[in-house]
Amino acid sequence: MNPTLNQDPEQRARDQIDQMLRQAGWLVYDKNQGSPFDGKGVAMREYQTEVGPVDYALFVDGIPIGVIEAKREEEGHRMSTVEEQSKNYAEAAWKYVGAQSIPFIYESTGTLTRFTDNRDPKPRARRVFSFHRPETLANWAKQKKSLRTQLVQLPPLNKEGLRPAQIVAIENLEKSFAENRPRALIQMATGAGKTYTAATFVYRLLRHANAQRILFLVDTKNLGEQAEQEFRAFQPKDDNRQFTELYNVQRLTSSYIAPDSQVCISTIQRLYSILKGEELDEQAEQDNPNESSWLDQQRRKKEPLPVVYNERVPIEQFDFIVIDECHRSIYNLWQQVLDYFDAFQVGLTATPDKRTFGYFDENVVSEYTYEDSVADGVNVGYEIYLIDTAISQGGGVIQKGWDVERREKLSRRKRWQQQDEDLEYSRRDLDKKVVNPSQIRNVIRAFKRALETEIFPDRIKDGKYQVPKTLIFAKTDSHADDIIRVVREEFAEGNEFCKKVTYKIDEDPKSLLSRFRNDYYPRIAVTVDMIATGTDVKPLEVLLFMRDVKSSNYFTQMMGRGTRTIHRDDLQEVSSAAEAKTHFIIVDAVGVTKTKKTNTRPLERKRGVPLKDLLGAIRMGVAEEDLFLSLANRLSRLDKQLTEKEKAGLRDITGGKDLPQMTRELLHAFDPDVLEQATEQRRREDPEGPAADVVQEQVQQELARKAASNFTGEVNEYLEKVRKVHEQIIDTHNLDTVTQSEWDKESASKSQQLADDFAAYLEAHKDEITALRLFYGQPYQRRDLTFRMVEELLERIRQDKPALAPYAVWDAYAKLDNIQANRPKQELVALVSLVRRVCGLDEQLTPYPKIVDKKFQDWVFGKQAGALKFTEDQMQWLRMIKDHIAGSFHLEMDDLDYTPFDAVGGRGRMYQLFGAEMNGVIEELNEVLVA
Structure with missing residues (x-):
């Protein structure tokens, strides 16, 4: 029997506080015992x-430094009302040591502890997991300013x-720190530089606020490896040394936290294991906890144990x-890792949901x-190309x-069997119950054709x-293998x-991921989840969705793989035929851009955990809500695959229960409505019994035990x-046909909006930018257009409206005008074609060199219609002048002294x-070809 059960509530609180103090390194004495100098x-x-x-x-080193006001656990709700009492003790004269101004104040019930640092600009109590160590309070007391003072x-x-x-x-974050807000959220789009931010x-906190250690x-x-690389590459603006030359950065790969590390990078799984004093299987760090619950570590326990104080990690x-x-x-199991530390928390995400806003106290600083x-030109936009087939839809x-082929999912072993009844399968069955190679082939074939003719038709290198x-x-x-x-x-x-x-x-x-990012091969990567989120592959220009996604956050994260900008030279290192990354393409072969998305959490909470582990965990008594919900989801899906014979076999083993019934019992164990009804029923039957919350806990445990009892070793x-032997049917009889292969109409709308924005920009600046003034003026004025003028226009656009990059606007007009012309090799040349299109000089988007060629042919034909006939040498010079104007927009007399003219004699x-x-020919060509 626990001896504390017979103690009064106040004594139980004191005993708990004593234990907490000893764990944190304090000696605990009664008033007539020991001396303040007996220990640190x-x-x-x-x-x-x-x-x-x-x-x-x-006392620390014999000097009064703090007070603790102890209260019974039942008085936890009244803790804020005793702050004045605690403060009075801190400011009173103490026996033997006289008047004091004690900086550190605690109120505690043993389960709830609050702490106030009186040195702060506006002292405010905050909840802490336990007491601080004596060494910590000593160091804080020596500092001239508290951390929160320095943050101001x-x-x-x-x-x-x-x-x-x-x-x-x-x-805004530093303003939040100055206001002593414990949690802050930075919402910043994928690719916008969250880690650099x-x-x-972090550098400013270490350098200017005297922060001792920061956890990333x-x-x-x-993600930890990427963060480590970012910190190693970071160089402050006020110091010529790298971040890692100034501060020690440690990415935790074991339970050891170096005492001199100022930035620690860790997975939440590893930190949990460190606090628990357990070894961590590295496999647990590969998938995020929302998709893989680390059940292989926890399933042998009756329930995941809560975090308790760890003397090695205060x-x-x-x-x-x-x-x-x-x-x-x-959230859930993992939140207690954050609750353990007495630290400010800063969240980084591109896709917050309601739960995220709530956790960070709705303190969104960005x-x-x-x-x-x-x-802003930080990321690139996207366009949607739709591919659909008859079988994909119906x-x-x-x-x-x-006679149909059947294939075992695991071994891939094949066999043939005659179909004994008609089998109708839907689009949801594709690549699960039924594989139709023709459907996959038609999608890929349509994708290849679209790439070469519509999406990126100009990607020809060395004739290929x-x-x-x-x-x-x-x-x-x-599915990926297929x-x-x-x-x-x-x-x-x-x-x-x-x-x-x-x-x-x-x-x-x-x-392999590094090669995909940095080398020519592979050109195409196929993934399920590994690089769906949190992984930068900047050269990516196409995302082909052959799976649907229901979560809006997850879909946004997946889209983020394509948004990254990349410098032209870096892109051409791996894609030499590309000019620049101005946008990326979503190729939607499953309707992912059309299906309704949800922000609610999916039923499946243990993605990536094998079914046998879920079954094993529940049999061993793990009673997690996530476990029950995930197993219910798996069994519901499995039930749709089982044959009648297999279902009958299961009922024989379970004594008549089938998977739907077992699934319902799993769901009921944590269904709030079921629990509430059962609790009310029991309370009506026994109104003098325990309180409602006690009854509900009993009911929940009973329902969980009942649901778990179905999963015996034989059933599992x-x-x-x-599940293992279930086969996929390979449908080679139904050949598929492409029913849609075109740009999404929303993409057309985006193209129109981009074209309208570009036209509006030109109209608004036509009087102040020289190149635009010439284009909007009389034809003879355009002969004065120079390369530098067009460069000036391009730079203004880049500064004012990065989203109106010439290549992006070119692609928009190419769709609207329904032309297949390749982009010009130079942005400046593309820009001139676009300005001509907007100004009405050309009825549709036309590559500027083609315009110059046509005007040149007309000019030469007109000149030679009479007695004048150009010699072959003269024609060679005229063609060189034409080519120069096509790329530089104007020919100056001095240009004749440089390439390519100098090689054939120059101006002489x-x-x-x-x-x-000579002068008249040059002036005439400048006017005629540019007009």
Whole structure:
């Protein structure tokens, strides 16, 4: 029997406080025991002051430093009302030591503890997990200013090299710190520089606020590695040394936290294991906790154990915690990791949901959307191309009597069997119950044709089409394998051309991802989840969706793989036929851009955890809501695949229960409505019984035990067996046809909007920008157009409206005018064609060199219609002048002294050929060809 059960509530609270103090390194004495000098930190109970005995007086190195006001657990709700009492003790005269001004004040019930630092500009109590160590309070007391005081006095931000959105985020965050707000959220579009923003404010906190240690928290190993690279590459603007030359950065790969590390990078899974004193399987860091619950670590326990105080990792270990991708990883089991530390929390995400806003107290210091980032030129926009087929939409029918191929999902072993009844399958069955190679082939074939003729038709290098870097999202590993085979065949390429990038491949996924990012091959990668979120592949220009996504956040994250901007030279390192990355293309082969998205959490909470582990965990007594919901979801899906014979076999083992009934019991165990009804019923039957919350907990435990009792060893073995051997039918009878392969009409609308914005910009600036003034003027004025004038126009557009980049506007007009002309090789040349189109000089978008060619032909024909006949040498010079004007818009006399004219005699040779007519010919061509 627990002896504390017989104690009064106040004594139980005191005992709990004593234990907490000892764990944090304090010696605990009664008032007549020991001395304040007996250790580094001493807590004296009932120490006398002029206003009465304080529950605990805290001494460090014999010096009074803090007080603790103890209350019964039942008084937790009244903690804020005793703050004045605590403050009186801190300001009173103490026996033997006289008048004091004690800086550190606690109120505690043993389960709820609040802490106030009286040195702060506006002292405010905050909840803490436990007490701080004596060494910590000693160090704080020696400092002239508290951390929160220094946060109020941060110097102005050096804005050099920062984007406007990053400046807003940092300045507003520091304002939030100055106001002592414990949690803050930075919402910043994928690709807009969240990690660089974090590195900037982390540096300022270390340098100017005397922060001791900062935690950068991620939920996958991959994100941790990327963050480490970002910090290593970061160089402050006020110091010529790298960040890692100034401060120690440690990415945790074990339970050891170096005492001299000032920035720690860790997954939340690893930090949880460190606090629990357990070893971590590295596999747990590969998938984020929302998709893989780490059940292989937890399933042997009756329930996941809560975090308790760890003497090796005190609550003051970190001053600040920066949480990357905070929309997905800090809830349920994992939130207690953050609750443990006495630290400011800063969330980073591109896709917050209601839960995220709530967790961060609706303190959103920065809102920078994807649309904002595109408008600013930080990210690139996208267009949607739709591909649909008859079977993708309507499924198919496998008729009775057909010989069909069947394939085991795991072994891929095949066999043939005659179909004994008609089997109708829907689009949802594709690549799960039924694989139709013709459907996959027609999608890939339509994709290849669209790439070469509509999406990026100008990607010809050395006479061969160069496929842009493409990422294909598949439904399953099996589906990915089928896609890869068809892609290699349809593109007539080898193994290196198309690769699968998942954690389950034999090749090192990290190395393969690096090759996809930095090398020519692979051109196409197929993935299920590994690079769906949080991984930069800047050269990506095409995302092909062959799987649907219901979550709006997840879809936005997946889209983010294509939004990254990349410097022209870096893009051409891996895609030499590309001019620049002005946008990316979403190729939608499953209707993903049309289906309704939801922000609610899916039923499946344990994605990536094998069914056998879910079954094993529930049999071993793990009673997590996420576990029950995920298993219910898996069994519901499995029930749709089972044959009647298999269902009958299951009922034989379970004594008549089928999967739908077992699924309902799993769901009822955590259904609030079911629990409430059952609780009310029991309360009506026994009104004198326990309180409602106690009854509800009893009911929930009973329902959980009832649901778990279905999953005996025999049942689990049977379910795993039928899941493994279940086959996919390979439908080679129903050949598919493409029913749609075109730009999405919304893309056309976006193109029209872009064209309208461009035209409006030109109209608004036609009187102030020289090049525009010439274009909008009389034809003879355009002869004065120079290369530098067009450059000036381009620079103004880049500064004022980055989203109106010439190549992006070119693509918009190409769609609207329905032309197949390749982009010009130079942005300046493309810009001239666009200005001519907007000004009405050309009825449709026409490459400027073609305009010059046509005008040149007309000019030469007109000149030679009479007695004048140009010699071949003269024609060679005239063609060179024409080509120069096509690329430079104007010919100056001095240009004749440079390439290509100098190689054939320069201005002297032209004078020999044209004599006194030379100047007139140049002026005439400048006017005629540009007009």
